[in-house]
Amino acid sequence: MKKIKLLPILISSVLVISSLTACVNKTEDKNTIKIAYLPITHSLAVLKEADEYSESSGLNIELVKFGSWTELLDALNSNKVDGASVLIELAMKSKQEGVGIKAAALGHRDGNVIVVSDKINSAGDLKGKTFAIPHRQSSHYILLNDALSKGGLTIDDVNITELAPTEMPSALASGQIDGYCVAEPFGAMAVASKAGKVLYTSEELWKDSACCALVLTDKFLDSRTDDARTFIENYKQAGNSLDKDTAKETAKKYLKQSDEILDTSLQWISYNDLEITENTYNRLVEKVKKYGLSDDPPTYDEFIYH
Numbered sequence: 001m002k003k004i005k006l007l008p009i010l011i012s013s014v015l016v017i018s019s020l021t022a023c024v025n026k027t028e029d030k031n032t033i034k035i036a037y038l039p040i041t042h043s044l045a046v047l048k049e050a051d052e053y054s055e056s057s058g059l060n061i062e063l064v065k066f067g068s069w070t071e072l073l074d075a076l077n078s079n080k081v082d083g084a085s086v087l088i089e090l091a092m093k094s095k096q097e098g099v100g101i102k103a104a105a106l107g108h109r110d111g112n113v114i115v116v117s118d119k120i121n122s123a124g125d126l127k128g129k130t131f132a133i134p135h136r137q138s139s140h141y142i143l144l145n146d147a148l149s150k151g152g153l154t155i156d157d158v159n160i161t162e163l164a165p166t167e168m169p170s171a172l173a174s175g176q177i178d179g180y181c182v183a184e185p186f187g188a189m190a191v192a193s194k195a196g197k198v199l200y201t202s203e204e205l206w207k208d209s210a211c212c213a214l215v216l217t218d219k220f221l222d223s224r225t226d227d228a229r230t231f232i233e234n235y236k237q238a239g240n241s242l243d244k245d246t247a248k249e250t251a252k253k254y255l256k257q258s259d260e261i262l263d264t265s266l267q268w269i270s271y272n273d274l275e276i277t278e279n280t281y282n283r284l285v286e287k288v289k290k291y292g293l294s295d296d297p298p299t300y301d302e303f304i305y306h
């Protein structure tokens with residue numbers, strides 16, 4: 001008899017708990033912003049924002065880590081995330097192909113290096129050599145083109161190979177490649193281990209270069225405009241707060257790299273003033289066309305959220 005009496009109470013309790021859980025989940029979903037990133041120093045601004053501003057802004061930033069640009073871009077382009085810290089050229093290409101995304105801010109300023117083996121002492125020495133980049137749609141490919149032109153060479157004078165960033169330091173150390181340019185801290189790894197040296201920093205080749213950007217989906221920007229504004233504003237503030245010490249602290253938490261590698265890498269990069277100006281974007285568009293990344297990249301008004 002006892003059991004029979006208890007059953008309705010149990011069932012109603014379960015129902016109450018279920019409806020409460022549904023309610024909590026719904027509230028979480030509404031405030032959550034899913035941001036994709038790769039564990040590189042180029043995404044520190046968004047990592048810092050997630051650490052510092054999630055609570056105070058009332059926005060729950062959910063970081064989604066990816067292992068490659070291809071996987072990250074797939075998630076961004078199919079609205080599985082609300083935004084990403086991504087190579088701006090990859091996002092421009094997606095935009096050109098009709099994907100609904102916009103760039104809201106730079107990922108960082110400067111912060112790339114052309115790393116070469118000890119045998120290479122000038123851009124001219126790269127003739128006939130093998131050089132690795134992560135992807136043709138990247139500022140790393142643009143910077144290589146810029147470096148080659150300093151030595152009177154073009155991209156046709158070198159063998160290009162696309163490698164995963166993690167493979168580049170060991171490929172240089174083993175002599176499989178003669179140089180590379182890629183998101184950090186993978187350049188610093190070769191420098192720290194003495195497998196390579198810096199031939200050029202990005203600022204020596206391209207002043208105010210663009211590389212990564214905070215890119216958001218139109219779906220998120222249109223349906224949650226106020227959240228998007230707050231998120232972008234906090235992102236820029238997070239960038240401004242990243243001096244060398246703060247950047248290192250954030251990098252240690254997410255990147256698990258040694259002090260030596262981070263100290264080497266972080267000397268080349270800054271995160272303040274991450275607004276994408278028309279000037280910076282138009283210089284990028286010029287280079288994208290000049291070096292054949294795209295004949296018809298999106299215009300500033302089409303692609304930059306402002």
Ligand code: ZN
Nearest residue numbers: 042183211212
């Ligand atoms: Zn970058």
